[in-house]
Amino acid sequence: MTAADSLARSIPAAGPVPVFTREEERSAYREMLLIRRFEEKAGQLYGMGFIGGFCHLYIGQEAVVVGLQMAAIPGDQVITTYRDHGHMLACGMSASGVMAELTGRRGGLSKGKGGSMHMFSKEKHFYGGHGIVGASVPLGAGLAFANKYRGNNNLCWCYFGDGAANQGQVYETFNMAELWKLPIVFVIENNRYAMGTSIERASSTTNLSARGSSFDIPGEQVDGMDVRAVKAAGDRVAKWAREGNGPFILEMLTYRYRGHSMSDPAKYRSKEEVQAMREQHDPIEQVKARMINANIATEEELKVMDKEVREIVNRAAEFAQNDPEPDSSELTTDILL
Amino acid sequence: MPTHILMPALSPTMEEGKLAKWFIREGDTVTSGSVIAEIETDKATMEVEAVDEGLIHQILVLAGTENVKVNTPIAVLLKDGEGAAAVTHPQPAPTRKAGAALVSSPAQPVGTFEVAAVALPPVAAADMQLPAGTEMVQTTMREALRDAMAEEMRRDGDVFLMGEEVGQYQGAYKISQGLLDEFGPKRVIDTPITEQGFAGIGVGAAMSGLKPIVEFMTWNFAMQAIDQIINSAAKTLYMSGGQMGSPIVFRGPNGAAARVGAQHSQCFSAWYAHCPGLKVVAPANPADAKGLMKSAIRDPNPVLVLENELLYGIAGLVPKIDDWLVPIGKAKVVREGRHVTLVSFSRALLYALEAAERLAEDGIEAEVIDLRSLRPLDIETVLASVRKTNRIVTVEEAWPVCSVGSEICAQVAIHAFDYLDAPPAKVTGVDVPMPYAANLEKLALPNAGHVVAAAKAVLYA
Ligand SMILES: Cc1ncc(C[n+]2csc(CCOP(=O)(O)OP(=O)(O)O)c2C)c(N)n1
Numbered sequence: 001m002t003a004a005d006s007l008a009r010s011i012p013a014a015g016p017v018p019v020f021t022r023e024e025e026r027s028a029y030r031e032m033l034l035i036r037r038f039e040e041k042a043g044q045l046y047g048m049g050f051i052g053g054f055c056h057l058y059i060g061q062e063a064v065v066v067g068l069q070m071a072a073i074p075g076d077q078v079i080t081t082y083r084d085h086g087h088m089l090a091c092g093m094s095a096s097g098v099m100a101e102l103t104g105r106r107g108g109l110s111k112g113k114g115g116s117m118h119m120f121s122k123e124k125h126f127y128g129g130h131g132i133v134g135a136s137v138p139l140g141a142g143l144a145f146a147n148k149y150r151g152n153n154n155l156c157w158c159y160f161g162d163g164a165a166n167q168g169q170v171y172e173t174f175n176m177a178e179l180w181k182l183p184i185v186f187v188i189e190n191n192r193y194a195m196g197t198s199i200e201r202a203s204s205t206t207n208l209s210a211r212g213s214s215f216d217i218p219g220e221q222v223d224g225m226d227v228r229a230v231k232a233a234g235d236r237v238a239k240w241a242r243e244g245n246g247p248f249i250l251e252m253l254t255y256r257y258r259g260h261s262m263s264d265p266a267k268y269r270s271k272e273e274v275q276a277m278r279e280q281h282d283p284i285e286q287v288k289a290r291m292i293n294a295n296i297a298t299e300e301e302l303k304v305m306d307k308e309v310r311e312i313v314n315r316a317a318e319f320a321q322n323d324p325e326p327d328s329s330e331l332t333t334d335i336l337l
Numbered sequence: 338m339p340t341h342i343l344m345p346a347l348s349p350t351m352e353e354g355k356l357a358k359w360f361i362r363e364g365d366t367v368t369s370g371s372v373i374a375e376i377e378t379d380k381a382t383m384e385v386e387a388v389d390e391g392l393i394h395q396i397l398v399l400a401g402t403e404n405v406k407v408n409t410p411i412a413v414l415l416k417d418g419e420g421a422a423a424v425t426h427p428q429p430a431p432t433r434k435a436g437a438a439l440v441s442s443p444a445q446p447v448g449t450f451e452v453a454a455v456a457l458p459p460v461a462a463a464d465m466q467l468p469a470g471t472e473m474v475q476t477t478m479r480e481a482l483r484d485a486m487a488e489e490m491r492r493d494g495d496v497f498l499m500g501e502e503v504g505q506y507q508g509a510y511k512i513s514q515g516l517l518d519e520f521g522p523k524r525v526i527d528t529p530i531t532e533q534g535f536a537g538i539g540v541g542a543a544m545s546g547l548k549p550i551v552e553f554m555t556w557n558f559a560m561q562a563i564d565q566i567i568n569s570a571a572k573t574l575y576m577s578g579g580q581m582g583s584p585i586v587f588r589g590p591n592g593a594a595a596r597v598g599a600q601h602s603q604c605f606s607a608w609y610a611h612c613p614g615l616k617v618v619a620p621a622n623p624a625d626a627k628g629l630m631k632s633a634i635r636d637p638n639p640v641l642v643l644e645n646e647l648l649y650g651i652a653g654l655v656p657k658i659d660d661w662l663v664p665i666g667k668a669k670v671v672r673e674g675r676h677v678t679l680v681s682f683s684r685a686l687l688y689a690l691e692a693a694e695r696l697a698e699d700g701i702e703a704e705v706i707d708l709r710s711l712r713p714l715d716i717e718t719v720l721a722s723v724r725k726t727n728r729i730v731t732v733e734e735a736w737p738v739c740s741v742g743s744e745i746c747a748q749v750a751i752h753a754f755d756y757l758d759a760p761p762a763k764v765t766g767v768d769v770p771m772p773y774a775a776n777l778e779k780l781a782l783p784n785a786g787h788v789v790a791a792a793k794a795v796l797y798a
């Protein structure tokens with residue numbers, strides 16, 4: 001297929017940033033705030049020794065998953081990397097279940113056996129939580145394959161990082177996904193760094209939305225800090241993928257405020273860079289300012305919302321600290337049926 | 338209730354640190370996420386963010402204070418509407434809750450770890466005749482590995498290091514600290530996260546005669562690259578009828594780390610020890626790490642160095658001579674004994690040594706062998722010991738099926754059957770993926786108690 005042909009497939013064009021309804025603004029705000037507060041609490045519990053090993057926080061990137069979940073329909077699958085707490089909350093998995101998994105307790109979503117990087121929910125169609133960089137990409141295509149095989153109307157939202165976008169298996173997957181027209185949206189969360197390596201130092205081309213071009217997969221860069229832009233892009237490409245046109249790549253331009261994992265001092269970037277992102281592009285502050293300016297919510301109402309969210313998070317933290325560890329018999333369960 | 342802001346931990350094993358700086362003053366208001374302080378350990382500096390919003394009522398620990406214990410209150414925060422009257426005196430810091438961080442080393446790839454000093458066996462004189470009066474220098478495993486690479490890079494311009502975060506970040510586990518500064522970006526090369534690609538590029542460069550050291554951030558990620566390691570590196574010399582080989586070193590941490598779950602905690606010893614064309618070493622102390630690494634770099638074959646993250650912080654004596662080389666393929670008797678042979682390698686050796694200590698209290702003299710090399714395997718040293726003790730226990734963290742211990746038991750049964758007074762015994766990890774929960778993780782791994790029990794079982798004691 002030539003470039004002209006693929007244009008003929010009427011690839012959805014990026015439009016102006018749409019206006020959110022009152023309800024959309026409020027719910028996006030609340031969802032993002034829940035993720036932010038949850039992650040802050042997780043960071044705190046890590047500092048207190050309740051959470052061990054690796055713990056990758058999603059702070060700064062909240063608009064990506066929240067906006068795309070607004071474009072998802074029931075039954076759509078989500079799969080992502082180890083930076084997964086936000087995705088799970090946005091998929092409707094319980095804050096207590098996620099937090100208790102972080103502390104390795106029996107009430108955790110994987111009974112305490114998976115940990116921060118490895119959580120799943122069949123009920124919410126969330127397929128992990130994967131610790132190996134790049135692995136979520138072919139797995140996501142497999143979920144999309146199953147949708148096509150069954151002939152349902154669902155698609156897979158397959159998330160991975162800018163660093164993961166260089167893994168070989170990503171390109172093997174791109175080829176098959178397009179060849180077989182699989183209903184999948186590849187969401188590249190470009191937060192500019194893979195651990196301590198900036199995208200410029202690791203990628204020969206930095207427009208990751210164009211990474212599908214040799215396979216004829218269309219792509220688009222999106223302001224991943226603006227939840228409205230994210231949702232609008234999600235709506236457009238979901239329609240495309242559900243209509244049988246095959247995969248689409250959404251490169252979400254976003255930023256992580258914290259270090260790669262809890263113990264990364266993040267010396268590879270300047271304080272000013274982080275500060276500028278926070279001050280000028282914060283996904284939550286943007287919605288907040290809009291809501292106040294447009295009289296969608298008063299400061300008072302926002303305070304109430306904030307309080308509710310904090311209560312959910314505090315309850316989750318409380319549960320995660322007091323729930324018992326898994327029974328020792330669990331060591332040898334769930335390994336072959 | 339006023340909130341106490343507590344001294345946070347940078348890693349699961351941090352116990353105390355320096356409160357380097359405050360970015361706020363009493364009377365300032367803070368919001369969630371604002372950076373309020375900076376704390377330091379000897380390995381890293383981190384910023385502390387406020388979790389709650391409110392007014393900083395009081396700073397309890399002054400900037401510059403050293404040795405502030407984790408979880409000590411460092412400031413008092415008043416939330417919306419709270420008066421200063423509510424402030425109570427800070428309680429002493431709660432100690433870390435049971436269940437958290439059971440293993441004495443962190444899992445974070447930054448190098449913020451402290452590990453308890455472990456009694457290490459003396460350096461075997463058998464390896465290399467050290468000139469009389471050779472100075473012995475206390476060195477960590479981390480430094481020993483780095484020094485070995487640096488010395489070989491100075492000695493041979495064809496040696497270079499390649500891998501994720503090895504340069505600017507100084508190594509995810511800080512093994513390549515300082516190497517970029519000394520050797521520059523031509524020889525210390527940061528790669529994208531593309532293991533199969535850069536492992537293959539390394540093998541290709543080696544086929545043309547360069548001597549790459551390829552670091553895998555951990556061996557878990559080398560599974561992406563195992564095809565190039567085995568199908569290309571291991572087999573080329575044979576397939577080319579001896580014309581060209583791969584003088585390459587693949588290295589990185591292997592085995593169980595702490596609380597990182599199933600995909601980041603696995604021992605690959607048996608996987609690679611299985612393959613002809615490879616050499617595989619797994620040092621357990623700094624002297625062996627340095628000597629084996631140097632030998633690996635000079636070896637004309639592909640050599641895999643299975644390091645261990647939880648050993649990086651331990652220190653031991655390393656001889657200060659120009660060319661400290663430990664031969665590949667030679668095990669070492671690290672403790673002599675008559676009653677039972679304990680064979681181990683890498684971190685599990687520490688369990689064997691601790692068990693030997695405990696067995697000695699019961700009058701049982703265990704002989705402890707550190708394999709050091711897994712391929713070639715120095716089975717002669719093991720057999721000689723078994724012919725003396727007539728009993729053997731193998732000790733490793735890996736899964737039990739087709740493990741290095743399995744191979745040793747098989748060889749002993751084949752070659753020393755008549756000397757055995759009891760069936761060989763194996764101590765291994767449990768045959769499941771590594772669980773995350775602290776209690777289950779502990780149960781999944783072997784310990785000295787298991788070794789003592791196994792030794793007593795083969796002694797019918
Ligand atoms: C195959 C593999 N190699 C290396 C790692 C170690 N590692 C974990 S996360 C990471 C950086 C990934 O960066 P990116 O894809 O940009 O995602 P982000 O962390 O920014 O969300 C690395 C190198 C891994 N988990 N898997």
Ligand SMILES: [Mg+2]
Nearest residue numbers: 161162193194
């Ligand atoms: Mg990234």
